[in-house]
Amino acid sequence: MSLQFISVPPSTSQPPSGLIVTLHGWGANAEDVASLLPYVNLPNYEFLLPNAPYPYPYSVTGRAWYDLRGESMYEGLLESRQMLIDWLLSLEDVTGVPLSRTILSGFSQGGAMTLDVGLNLPLAGLVVMSGYLHPSVESLNQKSFPPSLIMHGRQDQVVPLQAAIKARATTKALGVNVEYHEFDMGHEISLPMLEVLRTFVLKTIG
16 A cells, blocks of 8 residues: 655656655645645745545544554554655655755644654655654664654644654754754744744755
C-alpha cells in the first residue's frame, strides 16, 4: 500500500529548486492543504501533498495518520510511519530531487508525523505547525538532525501551546537546530505563519 498524493509542480518552466512535502492534520486531506499553496509564494518549488492512509471516523472525506480516540490512541501509527518513510525515500527516483533538498512539513497530527519521521531522515529541514511530539521521539540517538521550524498559536485549544514548548525543549536537548515562533491565534494555519515558513525554506535551501 502506497500513499496517494497531490503533486503541484513549479509555476516556472525550470526544474524544481526543491520539494516541500506537507502532511495534513487529523480529519483533513491533501485538498485542504492544496488550497493554501497560493499564499506560500514559492513558485520554484514542487509541492507534494500526501493523503493519510486511514479514513477519518467523523467524515467521508477526512483522513487520519492514526487514531486519536481514547483507548485506540496511536493505533495505526507504526504502519503510517513506515509508509511515510518508504514514500519519502522513493521521491528522488520520482522527482529527481534528493532528500537533502526536501522540506518535510505538517500541521497538527501532520506536524507530529513530521517530527516522528523527519528527525530520522537526511532532509533539508522540518516545519511543524501546531504540532506535538510522539513519546518515541525522545529516545532518538541520531548524530545529526535537519534544522527545524516550530510554530504554534498561543490560543490553541486543540493542541495546547505547551506541546510546542515541550517539542522545542526536547528537540533542542537532542541537538536539533530549532527556530521557534508563537502567534496570537488558535489551531490554524495563518498568513504570518506561511510567511515564516517561506523565509525558512529560502534560508534552508535557497
